[in-house]
Amino acid sequence: MLYYLFKYVLIGPFLRATSRQVVTGHEHFPARGAALLVGNHQSIADWLFTPLLLPRRVTFLAKSDYFTGTGIRGMLSRWFFAGSGQYPIDRTNADAAQAALDAGLEVLSSGRILCIYPEGTRSPDGRLYRGKTGPARLALRAGVPIIPVGVSGTGEYVRKATRFRFFPRTEVRVMLGEPLDLSPWAGREGDRAAEREVTDELMRRIQALTGQEYVHDIYGADMKKRYQAVRESGHNLLDQPVDGQR
Numbered sequence: 180m181l182y183y184l185f186k187y188v189l190i191g192p193f194l195r196a197t198s199r200q201v202v203t204g205h206e207h208f209p210a211r212g213a214a215l216l217v218g219n220h221q222s223i224a225d226w227l228f229t230p231l232l233l234p235r236r237v238t239f240l241a242k243s244d245y246f247t248g249t250g251i252r253g254m255l256s257r258w259f260f261a262g263s264g265q266y267p268i269d270r271t272n273a274d275a276a277q278a279a280l281d282a283g284l285e286v287l288s289s290g291r292i293l294c295i296y297p298e299g300t301r302s303p304d305g306r307l308y309r310g311k312t313g314p315a316r317l318a319l320r321a322g323v324p325i326i327p328v329g330v331s332g333t334g335e336y337v338r339k340a341t342r343f344r345f346f347p348r349t350e351v352r353v354m355l356g357e358p359l360d361l362s363p364w365a366g367r368e369g370d371r372a373a374e375r376e377v378t379d380e381l382m383r384r385i386q387a388l389t390g391q392e393y394v395h396d397i398y399g400a401d402m403k404k405r406y407q408a409v410r411e412s413g414h415n416l417l418d419q420p421v422d423g424q425r
Contacts, residue, residue, distance in 0.1 A: 181258070182236055191231050197345035198336055202232045204355030207326055209235075213287040214358075215321070217314045218328030219307055219385050220296035220399075222337045224351075225330050229294060232353045237292045240282055241265035280317055287321045294328070297378060298399045303406055305334060307382065307391040308399035315377035318361060319368045327356035327381055329388030354388040 185191070194200075208214075216237065218229070230237035241260055248257070260267075268275075268282045286293045295317070297310035318325040332351035339345055359381060367373035379395070386393040394402070 186231060190227065194227060194231055197340075197348060198228075198332070199348045199350045200228070200232050201350060201352045202355070203352070204357075207355040207357055208233060209292075209324060211290075212323075213290050213321070214292050214324045214326055215283075215287065215314060215318050216292060216294040216326050216328045217297055217310075217318075217381050217385070218294065218330055219389055219391065220298050220301050221305065221330060222301060222333040224333040224337050224340075225296070226294070228333055228336075228351050229328065229330060229353055232351075233292075235292050237294050238266050238286050239294050240268050240279055240286075242268065276313060279313060280320070283317045284321055287317070287323050297381065300399045300403065302391075302399055303403045305391065307386050307389065307393045308402060309395055309397055310378040310382040311398070312371070312374035312378045315374040315381065316369075319364060319373065319377065322361075324358040325361065325377075325381065326358045327384040327388060329354040329356070329385050331389055356384050356388050359384065 216229070218225070226239050247253070266282055266286055268278050283293055283295070295314045297312075297314050298308045299311045302308060314325070330351070330353055332349050336349040336351055339349060359377070361377065364370075364373045364377055382393065382395070385391075
């Protein structure tokens with residue numbers, strides 16, 4: 180109930196009024212049953228616009244800290260993240276990857292839609308970075324459709340929002356690709372080579388949807404560390420884009 184209150188009353192109408200939304204690939208979105216959406220991650224607005232523009236509830240995995248706070252702040256945090264479709268996972272233990280896998284399997288086994296960002300972090304410069312294999316491992320284990328998703332315009336939307344400049348309205352696009360046929364990898368659950376092959380194919384499909392430059396050999400988190408090191412050194416990283424443009 181709270182999810183739909185956010186979508187149709189509290190947050191959705193504001194997002195619709197301050198942006199222009201375009202959805203393509205409707206035919207690839209399942210009307211029923213579980214599915215795993217795997218997409219690029221441009222900004223914090225990705226997980227607001229994606230469920231807003233899709234007809235079924237979309238669940239995301241979020242760190243459990245958002246659900247365990249105390250006092251009024253903790254209560255508001257739980258209310259917001261639960262209402263916006265987040266599912267808590269413990270990322271602090273020694274086996275956080277297994278915790279995420281177990282949580283994802285629980286969501287999918289209940290017939291729901293789960294969305295994961297294989298880059299593992301927001302892109303530091305607008306480019307698409309090497310994907311982590313967790314989503315592929317989850318899809319192979321769960322045996323559900325895995326659908327590439329491309330989102331564009333959310334970075335610009337957030338930049339305008341931080342300055343309270345919503346007009347002219349930014350176009351935000353959610354692009355659904357054809358589900359990846361996992362039959363070539365059938366029976367290879369737990370095979371790291373298979374997980375990497377599936378992941379690389381998914382990232383290529385996401386890139387085809389978004390048109391982003393694809394940095395296939397660097398993880399986004401590692402690139403963020405490079406940018407941070409350069410900033411701390413007082414130099415400029417002249418050969419790298421800093422705003423998603425080249």
